[in-house]
Amino acid sequence: MKRLLLFVPSLLLAAFAFGQKAYLEDPDNFDPTQPTKILVDIKQCDCQRLLGAPEVFLWTWEPAELPASDPNNNGSWTSSNPALAMTNEGDDVWSFTFTPTDFYGVGADAVYSTGFSFLVKAKDGSGLGGGGCDEDKTENLSIKPELPEVPVLVVAGFPSNLLPQDVFTLVYDNSQEEKVSMQNLSADEVYCYASAFVDSVEYEVTPFFQVPNNAALQMQSSGDGTFTLMFIPEQFFTNVPTGSTITSMRFVVRKKVYLGTADQVDDPLLVPVGCP
Amino acid sequence: MKITLKYFFILLMAAPLFTACVEDDTPDIGEEGSKLDGINATWRLVEVNQQDDVSFTLETRNISDFLLADGNAPQITFNSADKTYSVDAKGKLNFWGTEGSWTFDDDVAPTNITLSPTGESDILVNLTATIRPVDKFLQIEFSRDCGGTSIITYLYKYERAN
Structure with a gap:
């Protein structure tokens, strides 16, 4: 009975961690000025056209939408910037590792203020057209990092x-x-x-x-x-x-x-x- | 009673027909006011916030009480005719000197003001709101730099005094 009591909360925690669409690899130690890995589990997304895709790309607009002149810009909807290709982690989970403040060219405060807004798409995101889940993309995703705990100073x-x-x-x-x-x-x-x-x-x-x-x-x-x-x-x-x-x-x-x-x-x- | 209610609802339904016929008496916006005319006044400090540019969250504190609690508000006067300004700091926080000259970066659509205090280096302050003759407040911000990095930003709000 004791074992069961321990097992159930553990199972719930695991389900929470693995049931998210988009998440930080190490949220507890997140630092916007250091390399960070974000992960997206396509299986958990509402739009499923990218299941089994051989390659996918990040398409992001917050904390900043980068201009075409920036090497990290999104590219075009029909031809994503190869620099934003995501890494296949297996089982339809994809990752992208970057240093947020460098990648977006913003301060740490902007990262905490808006968080990350993005979606994952095929190189050509058109799909069947018409927007929504008929295009080769996920729905809009977001990750809002928690502010680091600051010790209370008397x-x-x-x-x-x-x-x-x-x-x-x-x-x-x-x-x-x-x-x-x-x-x-x-x-x-x-x-x-x-x-x-x-x-x-x-x-x-x-x-x-x-x-x-x-x-x-x-x-x-x-x-x-x-x-x-x-x-x-x-x-x-x-x-x-x-x-x-x-x-x-x-x-x-x-x-x-x-x-x-x-x-x-x-x-x-x-x-x-x-x-x- | 039934008839009264019926008439009431008919009148209620017909109300939009009459309101739709009201003449639009909204005045024309007219030409946009000159910013040179807009800033040409004496301005009394009514609020100051201090932003910690080093903190992750850009923590801000209202320091108005410290500067204004005695009812003796610092003032700044801009003269657009000869592009001079003068400051009556009332012995309080003052980064602008006592007098000098000034320029907008763009007289038509200014985004900042360069203050040139007499005998001192130029100071750049950003306008955080437009400043037309109709505007009651002058809102500016000024950053304290350390080697090109801002450590504090002061956000000032002045009220038109004349």
């Missing part, structure tokens, strides 16, 4: 890269705080120790134990458990000597009333400033 900075003249937002998500002594902080309770580095020399805005005396270091509650502090580094770190360039910033989120390390987050946030 303290984070936005944007990822910045210059000293840009607006910076420090975000503290108290609702994700795992340190019990720092949980459920009230709207007026969160402050931040901040310092800037010019190479290895550190310039603090206010000494750690005087932070609550500086209203500019109080983080603002957004009302949903998050607290933010926004500033322009060049204007915020007033004690950085004129003509010096800030190379990084360091933040420690803490409570207004500080009795010991229980009243601060465990890890300071270090933010590089300048071109990566």
